[in-house]
Amino acid sequence: MTEELLWRRREDEPRQGLSPGRIVSAAIELADAEGLEGLSMRKVADRLGFTTMSLYRHVPGRDQLVDLMRDEVMTEHPADHDGERGWRARLESVARHAWRIRRRHPWLAEIRGTRRLPGPNAVAHYDYMLSTLTGTALTPSEVIAVVGLVGRFVDAEALLLVETQREERRSGVSEEEWWGARDSLYERLDRYPTISHLWTSGGWNHPEDSFEFGLARLLDGIEALINKRDESRDEMCEECGTPLKPATSGRPRVYCSRACQQRAYRKRNKAT
Amino acid sequence: MTEELLWRRREDEPRQGLSPGRIVSAAIELADAEGLEGLSMRKVADRLGFTTMSLYRHVPGRDQLVDLMRDEVMTEHPADHDGERGWRARLESVARHAWRIRRRHPWLAEIRGTRRLPGPNAVAHYDYMLSTLTGTALTPSEVIAVVGLVGRFVDAEALLLVETQREERRSGVSEEEWWGARDSLYERLDRYPTISHLWTSGGWNHPEDSFEFGLARLLDGIEALINKRDESRDEMCEECGTPLKPATSGRPRVYCSRACQQRAYRKRNKAT
DNA sequence: CTTTGCTGTTTATGCCGTACACGTAGTAAT
């Protein structure tokens, strides 16, 4: 039932009264301001001037409303295929795009559960992220793993950010002030040698930008894998994947044996 | 008030009746079984055979109970300083240790908020993680950033795991079955070229182990940074940090100028 | 004119955390 809502066109907005679109918009505004925890059916209904239960005529329930919100917010597409500047630039650019969306709508990172069904825009984003790694020597499952890793990284950083911000706003006390006021911790600091050493050498004075730092490390790590795959790319048999003794001279070998060459030939013919 | 509870010794367990220790134990059992969402003061009290409100005589509230639970679970210390096998082996080993704890107590990764005050064991863990990177050429703020990054990575992976497991247990349907039954998605797959390409090439048949894959990439990325720092280590002035022309012969220079050498000398004397 | 379907409302159920007032027992001070 939510599936239809997710995939259907948005033309049919009635002139007045409630509609899925209006409910989703109000809910997004609310979640932007108060977070996903602060999003309740009552508040959404109040904001629209209707009773709580009226929402259920248009949206199956709270969870599905969140699904709709997520897809709505993903409308902004990533910058169209930034040329061919290489996988690293492309992957970095989609990661930054995801980061930008999450800064505008912090509750995105708060959505929990692995079985929420994605809407067209969410799938498009996923597809685009995967596409940044085509052309690299990564295996399909590695491409998927990389994209999952980067996605979870962005969510984790967004979660960290939204929580510090929310707590600062709610209490009016900045993060540094709050931790500075936890005297009891500092009194016992001598029991923790590394922390106190880093403390005295000013490690907390100018902290790294958490997102930038993590993204750089992550991309470096992915690059290391891709380089490794690239090196051994021509040393693998294209058919069975086993290592391959390179030809000592002339045209480099592609198959490890006559048998594999033949298997590949048959497969090529079957495909057409 | 919770601070005292967190840091005080655990000797004073009364023979009968309630106590913080018993409440925390019951709460941990409950959260292990039902997750952090399923943890409620009522259920903890029922499990112990008391009324809900009786808990509040020993524990300030739900949030603080969770703080106590976290520290209790962190009692298991990481394997004592596994020799000196290099930072990479040490960091990997603490990451795996954190991962092991989170597999036993998945709700650890569900704890939200940046201002929860850590107990002695949590601080000890943090200190130990930081200590794995001493001796590397990383700056203090980089050490802190690396540890934060790895910590958030472990939490993100644990969160993913606990959610899939919980949803499988609750519905009795495995993750693959569930996604397999979302036909409507597969019908529209042709709109998404990369996904369908990866699908047909079997990228989802044998997925990578998410934790292992991510940890390897992360460590590679960190290694890249450390190598870079190592290279330029001797090319920095120890006092002011600016690049340093290496001596053409003989003992390598440490300071960029006579002024910096003198500043460092005075600082050394003041310290003692 | 009645039936049907869409929309919004009302009422009620069962969770949750926790504030507050109360009882009851043990202990120390008068």
Place this chain on the structure above:
DNA sequence: ATTACTACGTGTACGGCATAAACAGCAAAG
């Protein structure tokens, strides 16, 4: 022995949450 004080457990109550079920108004269709 009486008093006062403290620690501990209980019962009731409030406001918040999601949502099930019955109901009311209105339009188009039969």
